[in-house]
Amino acid sequence: MSPMELQITATSPEHPAALLDLPWSVPLVDWPQEHLVALPRGISRHVVRFARAGDEVVAVKEVGEWAAVREYGLLRDLDRLAVPAVDPVAVVTGRTDERGEPLEPVLITRHLNGSLPYRSMFETTMRPSTIKRLLDALAVLLVRLHLSGFAWGDCSLSNTLFRRDAGAYAAYLVDAETGQIQPGLSDGQREYDIEIARVNIAGELMDLEAGGSLHPSVDPVEFGVAIEERYCDLWHELTRQSVYPLAKRHYIDRRIRRLNELGFDVAEMQIQRTPDGDAVTFLPKVVDAGHHQRQLLRLTGMDAEENQARGLLNDLETWMVTQEDYAPEDSAPNSGPGSGRGSSLGARPEVLAHRWVREVYRPTVRAVPREVRGDTDTAQIYLELLEHRWLMSERAERDVGLEAAVEDYVNTILRHRPESRPPAES
Template sequence: MDLQITATDPEHPAALLDLPWSIPLEDWPEEHLVALPRGISRHVVRFARAGDEVVAVKEVGEWAAVREYGLLRDLDRLAVPSVDPVAVVTGRTAADGTPLEPVLITRHLNGSLPYRSMFETTMRPGTISRLLDALAVLLVRLHLNGFAWGDCSLSNTLFRRDAGAYAAYLVDAETGQIQPRLSNGQRDYDIDVARVNIAGELLDLEAGGSLHPSVDPVLFGQAIVERYGALWHELTRESVYPLAKRHYIDRRIRRLNDLGFDVAEMQIQRSPEGDAVTFLPKVVDAGHHQRQLLRLTGMDAEENQARSLLNDLETWMATQDDYAPGDPLGARPEVLAHRWVRDVFRPTVRAVPRELRGSVDTAQIYHELLEHRWYLSERAQRDVGLEAAVEDYTANVLPNRPEAKPLDEQGELDEDSLT
């Protein structure tokens, strides 16, 4: 059988051809390898340079390589944090004709480390807790997308620093499977495997003297169960709020945002007792809200501003009589968004005296008004509405801002130009 390279990018095969495929991976010459920290693996794994990229090369059976390659491509399409698949190489033979194992090639995740490298100096308990938080978030994201991992562990995860926290990435999907929806039993199995694996990995570190003496491996293994359970409940529970408690919806969205999840869709069902609000969280890529807001309204805002405005837009849309998702007779989101700009956004911003705005652009003004309404509503324990928020914001917040030159001299967005 001839050497065959199945790659995701047409440019990869040419760069990969220069690697010594006729040599067993464990014997590859140093000239092809890149010295990077490796985690524990049941397979032979090496980092190599392919053109301008650094890739991870893993020897594994052909069926397993092709299957994991497909799973990683699926996770990539679902925007779940995982390593990027590059290629599968089959048909390898040694110089004497002996068949060699196929390999799975993935792109090296820049700035990431396996957990063992992070424990080379004794890690404090607080840092270990942040690693477990990141792993719990990753596991929830996988489960929300119907991915049963089957072997969740610190060893099968890469960690990358994310400001004061950590982000976790799946690095080994060999035992995984994707389904439309996971059962509670499948999720419980994954969580129990994670608990046992994490406790065992920390016990191994303890035996090697690399674990802080205050860390109990068994308790930290159990901690992943508790973190996962709290996060899953927060993301999937259905909430019922009275109409007068609209600010509770904002509070819930804030909690989800603080947990690192964006609310890409909200289903709001009105009933005589109140509004039944079901949040369907979806991990979205950077700039998602900017693009969504620009598409719906024509407004070009910063990401956090766009997230705030979209949350308000979606909540407002659900109160409209002609809002009927999935109904061909219902108003399209673009139509409702245009109405929101005309009837809500624009009048609200215009109610704020221009001389008090200074250099603050209109998207930021509206975002701050939403923040102020939430603050006032929390204090009053009822939704005070935008009018009251504008009045209080104009009287008590804007006058205390430092002086700034007028908005029109800054060339910022003018609400009159919005369509």
């Protein structure tokens, strides 16, 4: 029998050279500390270690050759589909120990900076509201996978990494071993994934409960059911057909409001011109407290309350996608206004944001006479005008525009407020 030869199949030409220095003739469980990086690991059916390869930290998992090659291919497909998942680096086969005995092949993925497995996040008792946001992030991930035609087969907290990025919570697939990609998923395939997620999550939370790491007010079964409900609500809002006539652009605001009511924000919005109107698609995300304030301040220099900032950013995003130099094709997961991304052919988000302040926000606020504003700050005035415009547009069944909304709001609402009336003569 001829000796096995070490073979490294990598995604980049630079990876094999960096990987060659790792001790492939040693079983992964026995790798010396000099090659390892101390990072928290989740629960896995396989031996997993974090190691340094050149300038990168990688996760190395021992697994059968067929499974390693298959998962490597699936992760590459998910990367091409821009679905949040760990990046594949290489598959190493033909490993033998010093006596020539075969060792299991390994799958190598890039460590996701700033990410944590769920058990590490529960080392200190997590508040129910934070657990809910994490499960919301997992629901977003599952929806995005299904929209891409990926059936997970083993959705769980253990197979997910969570990361906070500028206040946003994001979930990333870390184990694609049981998955498969198809042109589209049937309702039955999606329902199977949801059922697996519900059972797995309830079981994992029960395990935390038994170890004293779960907040006493959290019911594992209820939270397992909750992710199913959140998934279904989000799937409906994101997949129902949305083609709006040009005269009824206010319908876009209605969709955004519905997503906000579900607890999600719009990370990315794409409008595609069609013969029948404007087709709109949304990409959701889960955000932490204060996220919108920081984002608005970074983009425009405006300082507003959190709910005010959310409304202003929604209006900014709606306006941005109507601009000729807006470049949505360069957007990525979790990119939206303030991500810093922008196509070389389009204006940066910061440039568009300042144009919105100069051409939309300030002229609209200045159109409201000072004597009728009272003590209301300008951000609140603008948001009230947006709300009035939306109500007028709903009644008219067409977008009435800001100019008409300002005139009507000043004459029918602001001039009749007590603080807008001149003091009575004594």
